[in-house]
Amino acid sequence: MKIAMITEGTYPHQFGGVSVWCDQIIRGMPDYDFKLVSLLGTGAEQAVWDLPENVSSLIPIALWGAPPTGPRMGRRNDFPTRLIRRLIDSLLDSPGETQSRFGEVLHQLFDYAQRGNLSACLSSKKAVRLLSEAWQDRRQDAEQPLPTVNDAVTAMQLIEHCLRPLSHPPVQADVVHVATNGLGVLPALTAKWQRGTPIIVSEHGIYLREQYLHSPKLPYRWPVKALYLGFLRQLCALGYHEAETIVPCNVYNRRWEERLGADPSRIRTVYNGVDPANFPIADHEPEAPTISWAGRIDPIKDLETLLSSFAIVHQGMPEARLRLFGSAPKGREAYLERCKELVAELGIGAAVTFEGHIDKVREAYNAGSIVALSSVSEGFPYSLIEAMTCGRTCVATDVGGVTEAVGDTGLVVPPGNAALMAEACLTLLRDDELRHRYAAAARARALEYFTIDGAISRFDEIYSFVAAGHPLPIAPPEPEPDDQLDTTLVFGADNLLPPEPDADDQPDATLVFTTGDLLRFGVSG
């Protein structure tokens, strides 16, 4: 069976969780023939992964390099004025009215792109004029900033770049699997429109949510930003709508998916998995009580909170150590420097080490008595399930699928809360019996739910059903995302809220759980 896997800026050109996941899936299914369609920047990017043998082709689609040289427009008056106007209308009109139209317009743009030069068309003088006029017609709200000529030009260019996949020949496969929602849906849609190829949409972080979070960094004025993010929102909703199956990597993602109109009966959560052979159980704990952290040095990992919390741990337990494994990717060196400065400011330099890149990441987990994760955003973090497989209990922040991963085998704290994280770490470091019990439970949980074989067999099943055109078997009921909190958090729901401001005066206010609580909600409970 041929599977087309579509990635955007990840596999095989970048490292990171999504790439690990892609590589695992492909290597784990040697009987399937994979075609990789990779959305890239300029197209000059070099692959950094060695491709598995069952990848028969790698098709790059450059979004920002030279425009695709599609067939030239036949006649001068071939310009699809009505189509471009409909595209612009679907992007500018209020959300809700336009969703069904948006899919139709994209389909027509695809038809056009297969015989004419869509890129030339979208970046033409006429398209810019149409957008400019459409903006003028809709200008009722005096409060919103007036779009400039530059805004019209920039917006049409962005759309042109985003829609380049429509000008490429559709990939031929039995199933198209989009690794992340978003622009990757476009090549999948072209295959669906041309050959009826069914689509599977996977999701790690929520694509749209990440785009929104990134938006303050966009260099565009509000009208452009509104149009661009509106385009992405409609595209993501279309991706959910057109997919036979949506496969998030955690239950938590479902909230956003359903909010964007995904049919709940089509959602199947498949947790990421690790190969237990690569993460054997760690025999010995380090002599000094040690907190270990592994990952890329990146603001999204919120190392500031981890370091601040360790400062508190260090006060209560001067022999405690914090070891951070991982390097700063290109462009994040300044963040690493900031973290090192914070270590100096906090006066914990003697107890904290930046270990840098490590080849065998399991050694990072073995190096800790417990493993910490302080991220402010995660999908379903590999570092947690890898650490659990090694038999390490974790203290992690309540983001994305973290509670689902940790379950009742570790402690989960609100993000950005150094004191709670410190208390959780101290509790586990001080209580050997509890820590060991959690560690054993963590390994058992990982081996039961988060193995690569488990993930592979789920995808194997999904591929066969989707390719055959059969509906997936009725899914076992998945817990409501929010209900997870009741069952997995070791402290009561009230404690998820940070302390009330007026409680700050009481030194004990930050200690939110007692050993009794832990035992009550612990492994056996």
Next chain:
Amino acid sequence: MSAETLPKLQPLVPQPYAANDKQRGMTVVHTQSPRPRGIEELCEKFVAVCESAVHPLEIAGALEFDGWNDRAVRKRYGVSDVFALAEEMYRRVPRRPAEPAPQPDAWQISKWRPALHGLLYGLPTVCFTAAAGLLAGPGALTTMIVALLSSWALSQALAYLGYMRLGQGLPVQAQRVLLVGLGAGMAGVLVAMDVMSLLVPVYDQEFIFGVGLGAYMLGATVLLVLGSERLLYVALAPGVLGSSAFLLLGRPSHLEHATWAVLAATPLLALGLAVVRTSRGAGLRRRFKPAGAKPAKLLSAADVRAALPSAGFGLVAGGLLVFPVAVGTPGHGGVNAGALLASLPLALSMGAAEWMLVWFRRRTQRLLRATYQLTAFARRARMLLAAALLQYLIVTVLLTVVIVVIATASRLIHPEWTALPQVAAYMALGCSMFVSLLLQSFASRIFPLVICAAALALEILTRDLWVLGQIMVSTELLIVLTGYAALVLGSAERHAC
């Protein structure tokens, strides 16, 4: 794309440690900034997000990023979930987005660069003038023309390829392309010279001078593309200083050999420095190349094809500049003194052309951001084009006057009023070159090439009309190019960077 691939993702709210890291000596480190109790307070905290939000979901994303989840907002605010809270906040806070931080000016260059470049373009004229006296053979003019045209065409193509790689953010590749291109260009110049020497009788010294000219042009191109103007000054120093001394001393015959030596030093230096400058960086990187990375192909066929219009334009522009010199004046034959005189300020004025190009691009970028109507933009962009052209013309006229005054005062030339039409023709040609340069910077490369080639052909056809033909052709060229530029550069989408 997942969270981990997002560039520069930052928490949207200040992290708790920021306010409290100084209090670490306390027993209890304050954990988090106080949480707002009412939605109103929450709106205040998230006011920047709410005012610039394009959809309630954007606020929901920010709330979750701050650690709020459905359970927490239900308990605190009595709403069903984060999405409902975000919608309420979207309703309450009107859109008042902040303007984005001003973008870095892509067209910022040092004030001195255009003047320095102009000087770099003009200084070799001194060497030509000195050499012209030394090259008395029958093939001198032909040698000069062949060497100039071949090296001009090749160096334009080389510059295009070098800038292309730099523009793609591949500086090491650019150096490799320039190094290989330098070798290929030298081979090209040698072939052109060899073919010429088969057709017309050429003295050895003329042949060597021609090769030196080509070496200088190519080496200088490499250094300029890589921004090593200072190295180019070093290369030019011996030739220019020696030639100036030779000319000012009245071309004494006992200094002829010494002048030859300094004239030879300049191309050798330019070539040597260009090789050093390109092989240094390229070599270093090759040693530290990550294992397993495949070496990218140096140039594709498409890259080479894309450089052809540049080579063609170099050839045609060189032809247009050299033709009046070569065709001579009625009755005199040989080298046309008026033309030679006018070509110096023209070379210098290319610095001014670069400056005006940058000026035009900066002004139109500003205009794009300050105009709300496409028609208004078109009108004002055309006025800016006219202003740029006029300013270029004024600078060129001033340069010409200054040079004529200096050259007359130092008795190098004896200007005659009859040379004026020739100078006027050159002015029009200079303006045309400026407009061509401008069009090329807007990725319009074919039109200037075709029109300039047509103009050259017309000049050759009307060579019997002498200067009258040149004035006619260069004026027509200027009118056509300017009209086309007005048409093209009035379109806003052309100005997108």
